[in-house]
Amino acid sequence: MNTQNQNPAIILLNPQMGDNIGxxxxxxxxxxxxxxxxxxxxxxxxxxxxxxxxxxxLDIVKVTLFDTLAEASADLHYTLIxxxxxxxxxxxxxxxxxGAKELRTRTATGQKTAFVFGPERAGATNEDISxxxxxxxxxxxxxxSSLNLGQSVLLIAHEWLKLEExxxxxxxxxxxxxxxxxxxxxxxxxxxxxxxxxRNFFRTQEILPTMTLNIxxxxxxCDLSDQEVRTLHGIISALISPKRRS
Amino acid sequence: MNTQNQNPAIILLNPQMGDNIGxxxxxxxxxxxxxxxxxxxxxxxxxxxxxxxxxxxLDIVKVTLFDTLAEASADLHYTLIxxxxxxxxxxxxxxxxxGAKELRTRTATGQKTAFVFGPERAGATNEDISxxxxxxxxxxxxxxSSLNLGQSVLLIAHEWLKLEExxxxxxxxxxxxxxxxxxxxxxxxxxxxxxxxxRNFFRTQEILPTMTLNIxxxxxxCDLSDQEVRTLHGIISALISPKRRS
Numbered sequence: 001m002n003t004q005n006q007n008p009a010i011i012l013l014n015p016q017m018g019d020n021i022g023x024x025x026x027x028x029x030x031x032x033x034x035x036x037x038x039x040x041x042x043x044x045x046x047x048x049x050x051x052x053x054x055x056x057x058l059d060i061v062k063v064t065l066f067d068t069l070a071e072a073s074a075d076l077h078y079t080l081i082x083x084x085x086x087x088x089x090x091x092x093x094x095x096x097x098x099g100a101k102e103l104r105t106r107t108a109t110g111q112k113t114a115f116v117f118g119p120e121r122a123g124a125t126n127e128d129i130s131x132x133x134x135x136x137x138x139x140x141x142x143x144x145s146s147l148n149l150g151q152s153v154l155l156i157a158h159e160w161l162k163l164e165e166x167x168x169x170x171x172x173x174x175x176x177x178x179x180x181x182x183x184x185x186x187x188x189x190x191x192x193x194x195x196x197x198x199r200n201f202f203r204t205q206e207i208l209p210t211m212t213l214n215i216x217x218x219x220x221x222c223d224l225s226d227q228e229v230r231t232l233h234g235i236i237s238a239l240i241s242p243k244r245r246s
Numbered sequence: 247m248n249t250q251n252q253n254p255a256i257i258l259l260n261p262q263m264g265d266n267i268g269x270x271x272x273x274x275x276x277x278x279x280x281x282x283x284x285x286x287x288x289x290x291x292x293x294x295x296x297x298x299x300x301x302x303x304l305d306i307v308k309v310t311l312f313d314t315l316a317e318a319s320a321d322l323h324y325t326l327i328x329x330x331x332x333x334x335x336x337x338x339x340x341x342x343x344x345g346a347k348e349l350r351t352r353t354a355t356g357q358k359t360a361f362v363f364g365p366e367r368a369g370a371t372n373e374d375i376s377x378x379x380x381x382x383x384x385x386x387x388x389x390x391s392s393l394n395l396g397q398s399v400l401l402i403a404h405e406w407l408k409l410e411e412x413x414x415x416x417x418x419x420x421x422x423x424x425x426x427x428x429x430x431x432x433x434x435x436x437x438x439x440x441x442x443x444x445r446n447f448f449r450t451q452e453i454l455p456t457m458t459l460n461i462x463x464x465x466x467x468c469d470l471s472d473q474e475v476r477t478l479h480g481i482i483s484a485l486i487s488p489k490r491r492s
Contacts, residue, residue, distance in 0.1 A: 031385075031387060032387040060390070139277075139408060139410075140407070141407070147276060154400065155401065
């Protein structure tokens with residue numbers, strides 16, 4: 001078990017504007033976060049606008065590039081994605097403060113975590129959301145809710161740092177379970193989907209994306225441990241093996 | 247007694263950049279605040295950069311111009327100013343969340359309140375700070391604490407809106423005192439200072455500013471009611487009147 005106590009990463013999905021990446025890096029460092037993971041930034045990387053708008057933060061914040069959210073979160077145990085409240089998904093929804101508390105509690109037991117942010121305007125896709133373990137919804141004026149990316153990162157990172165003093169000594173109160181890293185969960189889900197496709201579970205092509213998302217959501221919100229996922233693999237293996245003659 | 251339940255005003259002291267005023271207005275409206283008071287903005291008002299950076303918020307946020315903080319806060323009962331922690335002043339210091347709670351509690355009894363922000367870079371002066379009833383310090387990474395004005399307003403306004411649901415029904419728990427508006431407090435302090443100057447209380451000119459600030463801080467943190475200030479006036483009047491012959 002990893003017992004190292006790490007701060008959450010910030011994952012930006014397909015960020016469009018270099019300005020916003022720079023502002024996000026600056027906001028991160030303001031509140032002590034230094035692990036920035038960029039998934040397919042529109043204008044590539046490095047980005048001059050990002051550097052200029054980071055007020056020097058990009059000298060310290062470590063940036064890593066990924067092609068997909070799955071790759072960016074492969075080593076992480078628990079991720080929360082910022083999104084408007086979703087009525088079409090069964091998914092835990094946190095306030096920024098409670099989301100930060102959840103990640104504090106988890107990092108205190110050595111879990112690796114991240115706050116995930118969708119791209120400007122379009123926001124996170126259903127696929128992105130179903131990949132993550134829960135949603136953070138920032139409360140805003142319903143008549144004027146236009147937070148930009150850098151502002152969203154700022155608010156969440158602020159909630160994280162705020163809890164630094166108040167959350168001390170929570171480590172001992174944690175129970176012993178350890179959730180599976182995203183990579184192993186993905187492998188499981190991919191295997192499951194393949195097995196299902198191979199058995200014509202999805203009766204039409206149209207139904208496949210929605211049903212796949214529903215399945216992902218179901219498993220990602222369960223907080224499964226490594227051991228439980230190994231058990232699930234075993235169950236699949238058993239189920240797909242030929243029935244023994246009795 | 248004013249029993250109307252009003253949101254806090256945002257007071258910006260000598261804001262320099264129109265961009266920051268626009269970002270502040272936008273952040274205010276994101277979290278439902280609409281009373282923006284500008285004290286002597288450097289580039290005058292209206293300001294094109296502010297309008298452009300407000301994402302339309304300045305169509306709804308009401309802007310009022312003032313020459314001084316005293317004028318901008320004349321009708322207000324309680325103000326908190328954002329500043330780094332001050333060891334040279336005896337003044338209540340709030341976290342953003344507790345500062346927002348304090349103002350929630352007060353507005354619930356009909357008090358008029360504001361969050362006050364000093365100018366970019368220079369920050370609030372000692373005089374500004376001593377005028378307000380308390381300080382809000384935003385916790386940041388000590389090695390990288392460069393929040394800009396719009397970001398500070400965003401964080402504070404977010405703390406305000408967050409409490410909307412959780413603070414319901416606090417009205418009945420309030421006690422009956424009502425703090426004096428700033429204007430009456432200022433009149434009292436000015437009178438006191440004049441009386442002291444006239445009596446050579448400040449032995450040197452150099453000592454006057456510091457001692458005046460200390461006196462202001464002492465009174466503004468006391469949460470005095472109208473009645474108590476009237477009593478203080480009475481005390482001054484009594485003290486300065488000639489001693490009666492016995």
